[in-house]
Amino acid sequence: MSLLRVRDLTVRRRDGHELIAGVDLDLAEGDRLGVVGESGSGKSLTALAVAGLLPEGMTVSGSVRLDGVELLELSEQAMTRVRGSGVAMVFQEPLTALDPLMRVGRQIAGPLRRHRGLNRREADAEAVELCRRVRLPEPAESARAYPHQLSGGQRQRVGLALALACRPRLLIADEPTTALDVTVQAEILELILESVAAEGAGLLFISHDLPVIASVSDRLAVMRDGAVVEQGAVEPVLAAPQHPYTRELLTSAVAAGRLPGDPGWEAGR
Numbered sequence: 001m002s003l004l005r006v007r008d009l010t011v012r013r014r015d016g017h018e019l020i021a022g023v024d025l026d027l028a029e030g031d032r033l034g035v036v037g038e039s040g041s042g043k044s045l046t047a048l049a050v051a052g053l054l055p056e057g058m059t060v061s062g063s064v065r066l067d068g069v070e071l072l073e074l075s076e077q078a079m080t081r082v083r084g085s086g087v088a089m090v091f092q093e094p095l096t097a098l099d100p101l102m103r104v105g106r107q108i109a110g111p112l113r114r115h116r117g118l119n120r121r122e123a124d125a126e127a128v129e130l131c132r133r134v135r136l137p138e139p140a141e142s143a144r145a146y147p148h149q150l151s152g153g154q155r156q157r158v159g160l161a162l163a164l165a166c167r168p169r170l171l172i173a174d175e176p177t178t179a180l181d182v183t184v185q186a187e188i189l190e191l192i193l194e195s196v197a198a199e200g201a202g203l204l205f206i207s208h209d210l211p212v213i214a215s216v217s218d219r220l221a222v223m224r225d226g227a228v229v230e231q232g233a234v235e236p237v238l239a240a241p242q243h244p245y246t247r248e249l250l251t252s253a254v255a256a257g258r259l260p261g262d263p264g265w266e267a268g269r
């Protein structure tokens with residue numbers, strides 16, 4: 001069944017200039033769709049448009065259906081509810097999603113109280129449980145830490161716990177490992193995959209890095225200059241890319257020995 005169906009998604013700047021144009025995406029329930037493309041190709045704006053989080057002044061048209069519900073027609077209030085339980089996002093830099101002055105456990109407890117109706121004590125306990133699930137060390141102690149007291153990888157675990165708090169149907173991860181060390185990257189990727197599998201959630205994963213996309217996705221969409229130039233199941237697209245830009249991405253990944261089957265793939269992950 002279709003979880004996310006995006007049609008003719010177009011985002012314009014205040015002056016009418018199209019930043020993304022005519023984007024179509026399909027994600028089935030429990031599937032993982034990777035969106036790959038160079039910086040500025042429109043990946044983040046696509047994700048933000050799906051989550052209803054576009055910057056002020058941008059306008060959006062087309063259709064974004066989540067579980068059959070047209071999100072672009074929802075009021076801001078209804079969209080806030082969708083963000084509570086339908087769509088959650090993990091960003092490149094978790095600090096942007098975290099309040100520096102609040103203990104992380106309290107931050108995770110916030111949406112649990114707002115969207116799942118837990119009382120303070122229940123929400124605090126569930127926040128510690130989420131810290132354990134994302135494998136923060138000493139979960140109860142980690143929950144009492146402030147964001148600056150954690151490492152980058154630990155903060156991204158908190159970002160993921162926040163996103164999972166409301167049991168989203170769709171998790172959007174926008175370059176979630178780009179700011180992290182290579183070894184930590186692999187752990188966080190694994191954790192994201194494990195978490196969406198455990199929740200039965202769909203994953204929309206965004207990265208400029210084709211090998212990373214290939215390692216986490218069932219399907220991929222290749223974006224360039226605000227448009228999707230190629231889309232399909234990962235293996236056939238990589239085996240026989242149709243668009244010259246996909247071939248270009250593939251050639252540089254292969255040259256770097258960074259695709260499955262290449263020597264050095266495991267080391268480069």
Ligand SMILES: Nc1ncnc2c1ncn2[C@@H]1O[C@H](COP(=O)(O)OP(=O)(O)OP(=O)(O)O)[C@@H](O)[C@H]1O
Nearest residue numbers: 013019037038039040041042043044045046055208
């Ligand atoms: N707040 C904004 N105001 C005006 N233009 C913007 C804004 N955010 C993004 N853009 C423009 O929209 C286009 C797409 O940007 P977007 O951030 O979606 O690309 P991206 O593929 O996610 O790149 P990156 O990986 O660097 O984030 C770019 O031309 C960018 O300059």
